[in-house]
Amino acid sequence: MFCYQCEQTAGCTGCTQSGVCGKSADTARLQDELTGALIGLARATESNPATQNTYQTIIEGLFTTITNVSFDDDAIIRQIEKTHAAKEELVPGCGSCGAPCGKTEDYDMQQLWNDNEDIRSLKSLILFGLRGMAAYAYHAQMLGYQDDEVNDFFCEGLFKVGYENTMEELLPTVLKVGEINLKCMALLDKANTESYGTPTPAVVPLTVEKGPFIVVTGHDLKDLELLLEQTKDKGINIYTHGEMLPAHAYPKLKKYPHLKGNFGTAWQNQQKEFANLPAPALFTTNCLMPPKASYADRVFTTEVVAFPDTVHIGEDKDFTPVIEKALELGGFAEDMEFTGINGGNKVQTGFGHGTILSVADKVVEAVKAGDISHFFLVAGCDGARPGRNYYTEFVKQTPKDSIILTLACGKYRFNDLDLGEIGGLPRIMDMGQCNDAYGAIQVAVALADAFGCGVNDLPLSFVLSWYEQKAVCILLTLLHLGIKNIRLGPSLPAFLSPNILNFLVENYGIAPITTPEEDLKALLGK
Numbered sequence: 368m369f370c371y372q373c374e375q376t377a378g379c380t381g382c383t384q385s386g387v388c389g390k391s392a393d394t395a396r397l398q399d400e401l402t403g404a405l406i407g408l409a410r411a412t413e414s415n416p417a418t419q420n421t422y423q424t425i426i427e428g429l430f431t432t433i434t435n436v437s438f439d440d441d442a443i444i445r446q447i448e449k450t451h452a453a454k455e456e457l458v459p460g461c462g463s464c465g466a467p468c469g470k471t472e473d474y475d476m477q478q479l480w481n482d483n484e485d486i487r488s489l490k491s492l493i494l495f496g497l498r499g500m501a502a503y504a505y506h507a508q509m510l511g512y513q514d515d516e517v518n519d520f521f522c523e524g525l526f527k528v529g530y531e532n533t534m535e536e537l538l539p540t541v542l543k544v545g546e547i548n549l550k551c552m553a554l555l556d557k558a559n560t561e562s563y564g565t566p567t568p569a570v571v572p573l574t575v576e577k578g579p580f581i582v583v584t585g586h587d588l589k590d591l592e593l594l595l596e597q598t599k600d601k602g603i604n605i606y607t608h609g610e611m612l613p614a615h616a617y618p619k620l621k622k623y624p625h626l627k628g629n630f631g632t633a634w635q636n637q638q639k640e641f642a643n644l645p646a647p648a649l650f651t652t653n654c655l656m657p658p659k660a661s662y663a664d665r666v667f668t669t670e671v672v673a674f675p676d677t678v679h680i681g682e683d684k685d686f687t688p689v690i691e692k693a694l695e696l697g698g699f700a701e702d703m704e705f706t707g708i709n710g711g712n713k714v715q716t717g718f719g720h721g722t723i724l725s726v727a728d729k730v731v732e733a734v735k736a737g738d739i740s741h742f743f744l745v746a747g748c749d750g751a752r753p754g755r756n757y758y759t760e761f762v763k764q765t766p767k768d769s770i771i772l773t774l775a776c777g778k779y780r781f782n783d784l785d786l787g788e789i790g791g792l793p794r795i796m797d798m799g800q801c802n803d804a805y806g807a808i809q810v811a812v813a814l815a816d817a818f819g820c821g822v823n824d825l826p827l828s829f830v831l832s833w834y835e836q837k838a839v840c841i842l843l844t845l846l847h848l849g850i851k852n853i854r855l856g857p858s859l860p861a862f863l864s865p866n867i868l869n870f871l872v873e874n875y876g877i878a879p880i881t882t883p884e885e886d887l888k889a890l891l892g893k
């Protein structure tokens with residue numbers, strides 16, 4: 368096997384025996400096969416118009432191959448079959464053609480992994496970016512939102528991964544992933560806010576009340592809504608986990624009185640946090656770690672998330688098995704007070720672009736009056752590798768007159784800290800899930816407009832943490848927008864070849880994180 372798509376890849380170069388994430392060599396091979404089939408399907412759309420089924424199959428297939436989504440070989444095989452069927456729908460009889468033209472065959476991913484390192488690097492950026500973007504497109508689709516340009520670009524991008532071999536073509540496509548991902552995140556933002564209302568600030572307790580409960584993790588708000596509906600008046604409380612925390616800010620979700628609070632921290636702590644939990648956990652997306660035997664019977668998956676021998680909730684979205692498990696386990700006998708990693712007993716969320724921009728005048732005034740000296744976007748994924756406490760220390764050391772905007776699961780490193788307020792706004796503001804990077808971009812652009820300058824001229828620094836492929840598409844969006852001097856950690860992606868890394872350093876000033884002290888000094892220009 369060969370896989371180097373995430374931050375925890377073996378030896379910082381690539382997993383070759385089995386995945387650090389728990390993915391087996393067989394699963395990795397099947398995921399390559401699936402990707403090769405998707406490239407074949409994308410190629411078939413060159414001369415045959417794609418259908419709704421084509422797009423859906425591509426989006427699902429790409430999402431399936433993201434880190435910590437599917438460990439289930441049977442499910443991946445079904446996805447490969449579905450991809451072949453989608454191609455058959457486009458070009459009937461193609462598979463049994465006596466004079467194969469070679470234009471619709473599955474692509475062999477070994478060609479990519481064994482390619483020249485710069486070509487491989489650019490193609491990896493495109494492929495991994497497309498995988499991340501597919502997750503966002505999938506969530507939007509679940510709420511009934513689609514965009515033709517986004518859908519078509521999945522085909523275009525996959526085609527280039529398979530069949531384009533010049534740096535001149537691949538480099539602009541890398542940036543185009545960022546451009547289209549911005550549209551995709553805008554689509555999901557629209558889908559989320561039109562479906563559930565504009566997020567407003569919410570204080571979320573970390574206490575779990577006595578009695579039966581269900582923990583919901585992942586990014587899919589539709590799944591949470593359906594579960595809230597199905598558990599109404601059943602004496603079961605619902606707690607968010609990981610990337611589901613921002614759900615508490617959406618008016619149409621927080622109206623459910625049994626959506627009580629948040630349990631646990633970021634994904635990499637799940638094996639510890641779920642071990643003794645008297646409740647089931649529902650995974651709506653990544654990041655799923657292989658469940659330990661001690662709690663495997665309490666893990667439920669849905670959508671493309673899958674693990675062998677755990678109960679999967681299918682398209683009918685009948686959560687009865689999860690509900691029955693919650694009632695059977697019964698929850699805690701007494702209220703349990705949990706804390707975040709810094710000892711805080713509550714967290715805040717809901718500072719999306721709607722909220723921040725509604726007080727934009729106040730923010731601009733505070734900057735002009737010298738009450739706010741700097742903004743930091745400290746955002747991205749959490750992970751298991753040592754060194755990620757950099758982000759906790761960084762936030763703790765930021766000047767008292769600075770604001771920290773955050774999003775995605777990396778915030779659990781510091782979101783229970785109380786760093787005080789500036790002009791009635793908390794110094795740490797959680798903008799939402801990783802896809803809400805769209806909101807952070809809106810805020811940055813609005814501030815730049817208000818000050819009559821470019822985003823790079825604002826007193827705003829990007830300090831990002833990455834783990835999996837959604838972080839790749841977001842990074843490409845920031846590059847597409849011309850954002851410079853991003854600090855990236857905890858380590859740089861293994862799929863950046865030295866030449867491609869040089870290109871990013873020279874053109875965008877991307878730099879690896881060092882120490883909080885050094886980076887703060889550099890970013891504040893001291």
Ligand code: FSO
Nearest residue numbers: 653654748775776801837
């Ligand atoms: Fe985290 Fe996992 Fe949102 Fe990712 S839970 S690591 S970037 O899936 O998607 O932030």
Ligand code: SF4
Nearest residue numbers: 370373376382386388
């Ligand atoms: Fe390794 Fe990450 Fe790939 Fe898993 S997803 S096999 S940990 S590189």
